[in-house]
Amino acid sequence: MDQIQAIKIIETVLLTSQEALRVPQIKKILNDELSSAVILQCLHEITLAWQGRGIQLLELANGWRFRAQPEMQVYLNRLNPEKPPRYSRAVMETLAIIAYKQPITRGEIEEIRGVVVSSQIIQTLKERGWLEVIGHKEVPGRPELLATNAAFLADLGLKQLSELPAVAFDAEILRQQD
Structure with a gap:
């Protein structure tokens, strides 16, 4: 398979896929005919080919996918006027x-916020698919260790946690705002 054909296939698969795809998945779709390095080169060429258009190819935490440019969101909202779920301040602070x-x-989390975190807040974040239990802390009671996941990063358009904006937490400020 030549690179031009590979680019055409990869572009088609990414445009029609409901989910982001990782390089190994793309490699499998291509019957392992191309190396990961060649697939990455194809992805880079597709990214360049779509520059300046209303859609862009991005590498997110959960793989590669096409996304609308942020400035196109206002038009997409008109296409689908459904409002996304609104989350309470407590849910967003906890997240x-x-x-x-x-x-x-x-x-x-309760120590930082200065208030009890209800089970419903944690459940809301789990149901949204942004939060998961990654283990248990080795202390009495073995409480769950909570962390965000690749779906959370992908929904924010991020590849890794280090891309989150820098912030400083001041527990006292959070308590005063409740």
């Missing part, structure tokens, strides 16, 4: 604490 302090226990 932010987990994202920046992970892995973390519910008790540690």
Whole structure:
């Protein structure tokens, strides 16, 4: 298979896939005819070919996928006027604490926020697919260790946690705002 044909196939697969695809998945789709390095080169060429258009090819935490340029979102919202779910301030604060302090226990989140974190908040984040239990802390009671996952990063358009904006947590400020 030549590179031009590979680019055409990869582009088609990515445009029609419901999920992001990792290089090994793409390699398998191509019957292992191309090396990972060649596939990455094809992905780079596709990325360049789509520059300046309304859609871009991005590498996210869960793989490669096409996404609309941020400035196109206003038009996409008109196409699908459904509003995404709105989350309470408590849910968003809890998510932010987990994202920046992970892995973390519910008790540690409560210590930072200064208030009890309800089971419903944690369940909401788990149901959204942004949060998972990655183990248990080796202390009495063995509380769950919570962390964000690749779906969380992908929904934010990020490849890795280090791309999150830098912030400083001040537990006292969080307590005063509740």
